[in-house]
Amino acid sequence: xxxxxxxxxxxxxxxxxxxxxxxxxxxxxxxxxxxxxxxxxxxxxxxxxxxxxxxxxxxxxxxxxxxxxxxxxxxxxxxxxxxxxxxxxxxxxxxxxxxxxxxxxxxxxxxxxxxxxxxxxxxxxxxxxxxxxxxxxxxx
Numbered sequence: 001x002x003x004x005x006x007x008x009x010x011x012x013x014x015x016x017x018x019x020x021x022x023x024x025x026x027x028x029x030x031x032x033x034x035x036x037x038x039x040x041x042x043x044x045x046x047x048x049x050x051x052x053x054x055x056x057x058x059x060x061x062x063x064x065x066x067x068x069x070x071x072x073x074x075x076x077x078x079x080x081x082x083x084x085x086x087x088x089x090x091x092x093x094x095x096x097x098x099x100x101x102x103x104x105x106x107x108x109x110x111x112x113x114x115x116x117x118x119x120x121x122x123x124x125x126x127x128x129x130x131x132x133x134x135x136x137x138x139x140x
Contacts, residue, residue, distance in 0.1 A: 003116055004103075004127045011139045013103055013127070017076035018046055020132075021068055021101070023090060024081030025049030025059055032107065033081035034059075036133045040079075043136065048075065069096040077103045079132055080110060087115040095122055105132055 004010060020040055025047075026033035037047045037060055047060040048071055055066035065071055068078060068090065078094060078101045080087070087110070094104060095118075104119050106112070108131040116126040 002120060002125060004125060007139060010127065010130070010135050013077065013105075013125070014132075014136050014140055017103070018044075019048060019073065019075045020045045020077045020079050021048040021050055021071055021075045022060075022079045022081065023050045023068060025051050025054070025064065026081070027054060027057070027059055032131075036081075036107070036131065037079070039133045040136070043140075067093045069093040069098075071097065074099050075101045077101060077105050077132075079105045079107065081107055082110070084110050084112045084115075087112045091115060091118055094119065094124070100124060103127065105130070107131055108134070 022037045024033050025037055028034055041047045041060045048062050049059040049064045050068050051064055052066040054064045057064050103125045105127040111128045119126050
């Protein structure tokens with residue numbers, strides 16, 4: 001797999017994805033980790049929130065999980081709202097997802113080439129430093 005740069009690849013991801021796990025989802029509507037997944041849900045995506053601080057609560061009509069590898073169903077995209085310096089802390093749980101996600105999408109301002117390489121080496125496509133909401137509005 002690869003690191004996505006081209007609009008046609010982004011458009012394909014956005015058009016073919018259904019289930020989006022949101023790592024770092026947050027209940028505060030003023031935070032991007034809330035309004036971006038809320039936008040995605042409004043546009044037909046199933047949003048599976050992940051945040052250990054809110055595990056067991058409900059966001060976007062789904063139970064919040066503590067870890068990505070607690071999700072026991074296929075996920076098309078893992079949308080990440082964690083700092084670039086925290087990404088390696090989540091590598092093991094992403095790789096433990098069964099089945100693995102097709103795409104890991106790092107939100108705007110989030111980039112880590114070593115993390116991206118580990119994922120692409122495992123066959124997972126990576127998007128770095130792009131807002132899923134902005135790209136959806138722009139391309140869809």
